[in-house]
Amino acid sequence: MRLTGALPNFVVFAALIAVAVIADLTGNPYIVTLATKVAIFGLAGVGLNLALGYGGLVSFGHAAFFGLGGYVTAILASHAASATPVATFPFTMMGTNEMLAIWPFAILVAGFAALVIGALSLRTKGVYFIMVTLAFAQMLYYFAISWPTYGGEDGLSFYVRNTFPGANTFAPLQFFGICATMLAITMVLVALLTQSRFGLALRAAKENETRVIASGIKPFAIRLTAFVLSGMVAGLAGALFADLNRFVSPTMLSWHMSGEIIIFVILGGVGRLAGPIAGAAVFITLEYLLGPISDHWQALLGFLLILIVLFAPKGLMGLALGKRGNA
């Protein structure tokens, strides 16, 4: 990747770190928490961007993977707290409160769900794909509501944040550091991915599917892989979000969540590596600034979004950089 292309991404990420560190030094832990939220939502957006921005797959169901990651975390943590097994068949599995043990589960479960949902949804195109991903996510949402074991509609709390070796996860800045590190690692991986052979095929399939088939490459397999990877990243973000709040509820699976993740991506600029971070930052800042002024800040957000769609379709980073997105 050329430096000119990478620089804005680096600036956005560095700004996020700076905000968190300065807030911590000046004794504003709440701001650190907001920055953590930006990192987590940004991570979910980076994940979605892989499917949506680079692959052209408009998934309106990424809350499913985000929520699953969250539920896996909460379920493992709550079983660890009560010292009861998660499952007794086919083998006994105990809960855990080690993040490093939880994340692989969260990522795998989200990835498996993305595999099943993706394999079905990718049979369709365009507006069908949007509706179908939305519907499958909604299926999990209703399942979470009507399944009483893990709290149903009320959600599931775990009172102690999970642990990470060598860190005090209760210190806001340290937990932020963990989230920001995962975000940085993911961004590097996504940057590599989009420039790899796989990325070449994925981006080509977005622009000219027929050409890709005529070249001997099957778009379905490429897209399904991208969709699964994208779901896995969203699952990791969900796991971190659960730890941030020490609470999960069906809201994490709801279509508002899916919509918000899309908003992060689009606010920032589709197909831009750090776009979702910028988008999440703007979203959360707006919520923070407008929320106290008006109970109806979401209506203002709505107006703002409509204006952006109608007049700045390249997103905020596109607006700031004055050019179209990186290929």
Place this chain on the structure above:
Amino acid sequence: MLLLAEQVLNGLQYGMMLFLMAAGLTLVFGVMGLINLAHGSLYMVGAFACAAVAAATGSFWLGLAASLAAAAALGALVEIVVIRRLYARDHLDQVLATFALILVFSEGTRWLFGSFPLYLSLPPVLSGAVTLPGGLIYPAFRLAIIVIGVLVALGLFWLITRTRLGIRIRAGEADREMIAALGVDIAKLYTMVFALGAALAGLSGALVGSVQSVQVGMGEPVLILAFVTVVIGGIGSIKGALIGALLVGMTDTLGKALLPGLFARFMEASAATSVGSALASMLIYVLMALVLIWRPTGLYGARA
């Protein structure tokens, strides 16, 4: 047996309500190529208009008329101000802008009416129960919803196949440029189609609001079900919307009524209830998945 018959009627009523929603969605997509997430907001607006006017005038019928008028007027306004700028955009922009419209409408309604649910009282003629042949006692209002659904379906088929507007709609579906060349004011046609879909959603909201309650956010679960309906029936097809709506209505109602009992035969009762109802809530999505495996463009959708 009577219980089953009652559930079938419930499913039919649910299906008809879904059809009112899905018809507008599928029409707007088929003719203008637009995916409209804010369709559920029009449903909500219809319900609130009905509740407000019925409370102010004491007449349910005026409320019902108001739901049609308010949703149609708001639909036309939104089409002119926002939606028509989205026809040429890709689906992503449409999704985002109409999602933003939901935020605006939901907060706007909350600001006007507050967060507490409103309740509608039915006129005497509809508030009783009817004894059907076979001895089944069934609420008159639910029966009325079924009848209204059938009438709307007949009306839509008549509109699409027999009237000048319908011919224009079908032509617009086939070829935008050609119909523009024929001198039909395409912008006006689109506004009318959008307002028609909005009116149906508003009517549906008012009817359901009368049985349940009227509150902010009521349109969202219905919207998702309407999407499932449209995906099953095939985008753009009124007939598909009708068949899809009936399938979804029946599957959901019968699943919720029968599954817990079914599981109780080989599980203990409380577990059966929770497993049964959890699975029942997923049933229509399983139905959708099956249809997609069989036919990726829905039962009556245009083949790719």
Place this chain on the structure above:
Amino acid sequence: MPEPILTLSHLSKSFGALKATDDVSLDLRPGEIHALIGPNGAGKSTLIKQIAGEIRPDSGSVTFEGQAIDDLGPADRARLGLARSFQVSSVVPGFTVLQNVMLAVQGASGASFRFIRPALSDRNLTAPALFHIQHSGLDGRETVKAADLAHGERRRLEIAMALAMRPRAFLLDEPMAGMGAEGAHDLTAILAELKSEAPILLVEHDMDAVFALADRISVLVYGKVIATGTVDEIRKNPEVRRSYLGEEA
């Protein structure tokens, strides 16, 4: 006579009552241009689509280099070297010249599931791609986006991509459709270039071009092959004159 590269035996395809392809058997031999002609609606495109794997025949079989390929989809057939080029496939407009040709090399080499290494530093992709770019006279234009190329350059890019797939046979369905007079001029040069690489099954409306370039011609009428032969044989064939060329005269 050399073994044919591509053999169609008894292909049939109906759409409802319409027989689009009716018991078609023909073959493509090494080094030849085999042209498929016929009036509009004769089923030429449907036939090409069945060879490319985009639609399935109701009955009959397609053999490619001695292997039955009936169960393979279009991507697999392309990878075997059955190259559907021009018109349908075109280029990826947002990609550079180099990326476009790399995509073709990647498709032929089969490995798309490599996630980490940047494609641009993968010499297995770039070296063949650069070779074909140079060969097609596009050197110096590697980093230009395909969308920004001039018409002639775009044609050269399409040739480079077609050759980069190391094809064993070309399927060309009206390659110059919509190109106007200069298209016919291009056609001769392009076909000569492609033919040196692999034999060509060509669907083309321009009769002058077909009679000038083809080694053999098959005439398709209402889904049936009514004649196959050399240019002279086809010109003289009474049935062809009556049912097809007669219309033109």
